[in-house]
Amino acid sequence: QMQLQESGPGLVKPSETLSLTCTVSGGSISGNYWSWIRKPPGKGLECIGYIYYTGTTNSNPSLKSRVTISVDTSKNQLSLKLTSVIAADTAVYYCARYLNGRYMDVWGKGTTVTVSS
Amino acid sequence: EIVLTQSPATLSLSPGERATLSCRASESVSSYLAWYQQKPGQSPSLLIYDAFKRATGIPARFSGSGSGTDFTLTISSLEPEDFAVYYCQQRSSWPPTFGGGTKVEIK
Numbered sequence: 001q002m003q004l005q006e007s008g009p010g011l012v013k014p015s016e017t018l019s020l021t022c023t024v025s026g027g028s029i030s031g032n033y034w035s036w037i038r039k040p041p042g043k044g045l046e047c048i049g050y051i052y053y054t055g056t057t058n059s060n061p062s063l064k065s066r067v068t069i070s071v072d073t074s075k076n077q078l079s080l081k082l083t084s085v086i087a088a089d090t091a092v093y094y095c096a097r098y099l100n101g102r103y104m105d106v107w108g109k110g111t112t113v114t115v116s117s
Numbered sequence: 118e119i120v121l122t123q124s125p126a127t128l129s130l131s132p133g134e135r136a137t138l139s140c141r142a143s144e145s146v147s148s149y150l151a152w153y154q155q156k157p158g159q160s161p162s163l164l165i166y167d168a169f170k171r172a173t174g175i176p177a178r179f180s181g182s183g184s185g186t187d188f189t190l191t192i193s194s195l196e197p198e199d200f201a202v203y204y205c206q207q208r209s210s211w212p213p214t215f216g217g218g219t220k221v222e223i224k
Contacts, residue, residue, distance in 0.1 A: 043217075044204065044215050044216065044217045044218055045161070045204055045206075045215040046215070047212050047213045047214070047215075049212075058211065060212040061118075061212065062212075094160055094161075096160075102149075102166070102208045103151045103163055103166045103206070103208060104153075104161070104163065104206075105163045105172065107160035107161055107162065108160060109159075109160055110160050
């Protein structure tokens with residue numbers, strides 16, 4: 001059974017870069033699309049972007065200039081970098097398999113990131 | 118981007134009752150709509166995709182309907198484990214967007 005686990009710092013200072021890693025176990029990162037989604041407190045879910053295992057990516061236009069998503073097939077990991085963070089980037093961050101680039105069918109448990117000095 | 122509006126925000130029902138949740142899109146998404154369930158402290162899980170197709174392992178009491186701009190998730194008879202927040206999501210255009218959620222709570 002495929003499992004995803006997000007990891008990274010829980011606290012990031014304003015203007016710095018948020019960096020998260022998602023490790024995939026019980027399955028291969030190859031052949032799939034993968035996504036990052038976040039849920040700010042009191043708000044709904046927001047898709048940050050996706051990456052295909054070959055490295056093709058796309059990001060939400062609202063975040064595009066600040067987002068980098070990468071994949072390391074040798075480690076079965078994907079990564080998210082979000083630059084110049086502000087308080088509004090405080091959220092629970094999830095990685096998920098983006099099945100055929102359509103829907104998110106396997107989710108990580110999520111990791112809470114707080115942006116604060 | 119396409120805006121999804123879910124109603125009601127909160128639905129107070131008793132176990133065994135029927136739940137009807139609505140999701141309305143700001144423009145047509147054809148049948149490219151999914152529903153997710155999120156329980157407290159857990160990540161969302163896929164229930165329904167392409168408007169009416171149940172994801173693997175989802176009980177038959179969950180059903181989806183609709184097309185275009187109006188969609189419905191129906192839970193025919195609420196079980197205790199069904200009390201949760203439900204989100205709709207469209208994949209018709211980039212970026213995929215989610216509704217604000219409907220909380221189904223115990224009355």
